[in-house]
Amino acid sequence: MKILVLVKQVPDTWGERSLDSVTGALIRTTGEQVIDEIDERALEVALQYKDATNAEVVAVTMGPARAIDVLRKSLAMGADSGIHLVDDSLAGSDLGWTARALAGVIALDGFDLVIAGNESTDGRGGVIPAMIAEHLGVPNATFLDTVTIAPNSVAGERATDYGTVDVSASLPAVISITERSAEPRFPSFRGILGAKKKPVKTISLSDLQLDSEPSRSLVHSTSKRPPHSAGTKVIDAGDAGMQLAKFLADNRLI
């Protein structure tokens, strides 16, 4: 079985993140850029199946030259190879074009199963996996908390507000996983050394022979979130309970 895992390079969630006030795009040239944590979990789901069956696992990313670092990390964790879609004209692609381009790479390489995160920590679109499945014309099972992969199918549980839904799809398929799915492994020293010898294919947009041009939705304006206010301090002079209850009632929280 061939499993493609989508891994995106994102600004470190713990660092300061800001938008370019002119283009509205996220500033990606400062601060640490890391593999998205949700995609590490997607990779772990694939690697656990590989550990049990010897499936082939390929990490795929679309991003600038430095995005190769997320492939190296994926290879160190255990992926067999990587594919890097890199092309200057892809800078600032919107969700629609990102999905189109990634679907082009996936179709070119061939796959039985594609595993993605449910939502990236920077763009937070939460729709790329569904869009890719639509482009590829295959079933899509989204937001899976658990994943069971079989030779011809994939199944899992999705939590809803009212309970749990069991879903399944025949392969080939695209799935997206949640942060409940799997705890990612740390790359071993051997894995880090071995990663240097594993193949990484670089693909440009022209290799995909897509019949349309990159699309971009324009951000017209951005504004900073207002700073947090100091909040209300309750000092207990014997009536803290009453004060708290009044605060909650005044703010319609009870």
Ligand SMILES: Cc1cc2nc3c(=O)[nH]c(=O)nc-3n(C[C@H](O)[C@H](O)[C@H](O)COP(=O)(O)OP(=O)(O)OC[C@H]3O[C@@H](n4cnc5c(N)ncnc54)[C@H](O)[C@@H]3O)c2cc1C
């Ligand atoms: C500040 C900012 C502004 C934006 N403005 C717009 C806008 O106005 N209009 C618009 O359409 N889009 C916009 N985007 C989205 C962005 O340009 C891309 O569409 C983005 O790369 C993919 O969207 P996402 O990460 O939100 O996808 P999601 O659907 O949240 O990603 C889900 C999963 O898809 C996979 N994936 C996503 N991108 C990649 C990738 N590049 N390589 C490998 N795997 C990937 C990962 O597994 C990820 O976990 C904006 C993003 C930012 C950060």
